[in-house]
Amino acid sequence: MKLSSSSLEIMSVKGIPIRVHWSFLLIIGYVAYVNYKLSQDPSQVMWAVLFILALFFCVTLHELGHALAALRYGIRTKSITLYPIGGVAMLERMPEKPVQELVVALAGPAVNVLIAGLVLLGLALSPEVYYLEEIALAVNSHNFLLNLAFVNVFLALFNLLPAFPMDGGRVLRAVLASLIPRVQATRLAMWVGQAMAILFIFWGFKTNPFLIFIGLFIFFGAAQEFQMVQQSHILVNRRVADAMMTRFTLLNPQHTLQDVVDIILKGQEKEFVVVDDGGMPQSIITRDLLVKALAQHDRGTPLAACDCPKPVFFSPESDLNEAFRILQSEGLSIAPVMDNQKLVGVINTENILEALLLKPSAS
Numbered sequence: 001m002k003l004s005s006s007s008l009e010i011m012s013v014k015g016i017p018i019r020v021h022w023s024f025l026l027i028i029g030y031v032a033y034v035n036y037k038l039s040q041d042p043s044q045v046m047w048a049v050l051f052i053l054a055l056f057f058c059v060t061l062h063e064l065g066h067a068l069a070a071l072r073y074g075i076r077t078k079s080i081t082l083y084p085i086g087g088v089a090m091l092e093r094m095p096e097k098p099v100q101e102l103v104v105a106l107a108g109p110a111v112n113v114l115i116a117g118l119v120l121l122g123l124a125l126s127p128e129v130y131y132l133e134e135i136a137l138a139v140n141s142h143n144f145l146l147n148l149a150f151v152n153v154f155l156a157l158f159n160l161l162p163a164f165p166m167d168g169g170r171v172l173r174a175v176l177a178s179l180i181p182r183v184q185a186t187r188l189a190m191w192v193g194q195a196m197a198i199l200f201i202f203w204g205f206k207t208n209p210f211l212i213f214i215g216l217f218i219f220f221g222a223a224q225e226f227q228m229v230q231q232s233h234i235l236v237n238r239r240v241a242d243a244m245m246t247r248f249t250l251l252n253p254q255h256t257l258q259d260v261v262d263i264i265l266k267g268q269e270k271e272f273v274v275v276d277d278g279g280m281p282q283s284i285i286t287r288d289l290l291v292k293a294l295a296q297h298d299r300g301t302p303l304a305a306c307d308c309p310k311p312v313f314f315s316p317e318s319d320l321n322e323a324f325r326i327l328q329s330e331g332l333s334i335a336p337v338m339d340n341q342k343l344v345g346v347i348n349t350e351n352i353l354e355a356l357l358l359k360p361s362a363s
């Protein structure tokens, strides 16, 4: 949802929205500028821009390769977004079986190999003669397809570098995970990925600034994904009751935004459940939501008049990993825990891990 304000949906395939991030315009502008500066020739600029569009069409097909492979295992894709440094397919979750992860990871580069093969086959069958030196020249009507074929080969090879979380890194993780536990496999893949990211960044300073961005994306992406795998490992086979907090502040719909500000400033809590007079949870309010509400309403507004999200309920027996996943995908950071229509506690995504460490495991 957050992305939709910064990106434009251009089409949808099998219910997967395909979006273009606004910064994508920068690369079009950059390519047009560089080509105009070099050639001063409007037709050269046009071919270069057409080439970038064709290239990103291939990137989209690459991402669709991942998405459709994932769909075979029942994993849906929330969106595909095109950024200047490449495409990102937001899968609902990553397949945990190594073989499935391997197939999903390889499906993207396989699409580029297929495109390159088809284009080269078409060129080989055409009566025109091509020379390999031509691909080094600026893109024009004569060498357009030859360049497109080679750039697809490059895309396949680049994505297969073992730089987790890029495709090759996922292949590495899948192979490792078939030999050692998944958390350790991910840690190793993260280290390899981060080492490569550092090389990309150094190399980027010498050659192409896009490599710096790709390097940073890999470096932090690897760490973030390792953290997710580690978390879900800790959460597995746990119940909501294991991480539930039983001391918390309850708000009611008559509390004003100013009351919430005061409570946040006085205490440690940043997320609250709002209950009606009967003690039934009605909505939730968090510090971030409060900031948004204060931008729209004055401080004396009661919570009842604010547009606060409805809570998602869990029972103490709910599976903790599942609860955590639901809260993350709904973008909620707190949820009431109900036992026989009675509020018995809250779970808070920020504190789940801490709560588990502090509480002895109730087996």
Ligand SMILES: [Zn+2]
Binding pocket: 062, 063, 066, 108, 109, 159, 167
């Ligand atoms: Zn890929």
